[in-house]
Amino acid sequence: MLHITVNQVLIQASVALAFGLRGLLPDSAALWPRSAPMWVQVLLAGAVIDLGLYAMHRYSHLQPFLWRLHMLHHSPERLYWMNGGRRHPLSALILAGPSLTLLMVLGATPIAVAAWLAMLSVHLCFQHSNLDYSLGPFRHLFCVAENHRWHHKREFANAQVNFGEVWAIWDHLFGSYHDARTTPRAGEVGLIDTVVPRTYLGQLAWPLRKLAKANSVAANAR
Amino acid sequence: MQTLIRYATFPAIEGGAALLMIWMATSGVSYWPFFPLVTLSAIAMVALLERV
Numbered sequence: 439m440l441h442i443t444v445n446q447v448l449i450q451a452s453v454a455l456a457f458g459l460r461g462l463l464p465d466s467a468a469l470w471p472r473s474a475p476m477w478v479q480v481l482l483a484g485a486v487i488d489l490g491l492y493a494m495h496r497y498s499h500l501q502p503f504l505w506r507l508h509m510l511h512h513s514p515e516r517l518y519w520m521n522g523g524r525r526h527p528l529s530a531l532i533l534a535g536p537s538l539t540l541l542m543v544l545g546a547t548p549i550a551v552a553a554w555l556a557m558l559s560v561h562l563c564f565q566h567s568n569l570d571y572s573l574g575p576f577r578h579l580f581c582v583a584e585n586h587r588w589h590h591k592r593e594f595a596n597a598q599v600n601f602g603e604v605w606a607i608w609d610h611l612f613g614s615y616h617d618a619r620t621t622p623r624a625g626e627v628g629l630i631d632t633v634v635p636r637t638y639l640g641q642l643a644w645p646l647r648k649l650a651k652a653n654s655v656a657a658n659a660r
Numbered sequence: 661m662q663t664l665i666r667y668a669t670f671p672a673i674e675g676g677a678a679l680l681m682i683w684m685a686t687s688g689v690s691y692w693p694f695f696p697l698v699t700l701s702a703i704a705m706v707a708l709l710e711r712v
Contacts, residue, residue, distance in 0.1 A: 563707070
């Protein structure tokens with residue numbers, strides 16, 4: 439619960455800060471279609487955020503330091519609604535930062551961005567929930583629990599699929615979509631041979647300690 | 661009941677919340693406290709349904 443609360447506060451504060459800073463730029467510099475209907479603006483903001491999250495999420499699985507920060511999100515061995523918000527705050531900022539900055543620079547309407555982020559919060563709970571729900575053939579369009587559970591597979595090599603947050607289009611476009619008749623169950627998700635500290639502060643320090651340890655091993659090897 | 665949960669929860673809760681929030685954004689409803697309230701209500705429904 440603490441993870442969700444802290445990350446929500448951070449995201450809301452980042453949006454407020456980003457759009458506060460945007461006020462310093464002249465309106466003439468804005469490329470955003472502000473005269474478009476609001477539902478179009480919400481979907482457009484959503485597309486930018488979703489693509490940004492997909493790219494940064496995929497990069498977080500490739501870059502060792504980002505993976506250390508992101509590991510916390512993959513550590514639970516049973517998925518339920520709160521796992522959507524179980525992220526290291528630095529990882530949350532790194533995932534959402536680029537797309538929110540781009541939207542700020544483009545001059546996006548704040549309420550369109552805020553509305554999408556609110557919807558995303560609901561979606562992340564559904565995506566990680568332990569509910570037996572199904573979208574049938576529409577699961578190929580949305581990143582929902584039945585396909586996202588593959589992304590949380592215990593074996594790291596098998597978990598490099600279904601990086602998308604809301605729309606599955608990015609996974610289809612960039613070749614990371616995986617679908618199967620079954621879905622991983624509790625015990626088949628999580629991380630192999632990894633013990634995560636139980637306390638919130640311990641979990642915040644965990645990836646940084648792992649980094650310090652890795653640096654020290656590298657220095658000793660030289 | 662199980663079939664209803666299986667096929668209706670996502671469109672009803674997430675679809676409903678999304679449509680409501682788009683309508684609120686279009687109608688000029690202020691962000692605070694209405695958007696967080698809709699978000700929290702939808703999340704609470706997911707959390708409660710997990711216990712059914």
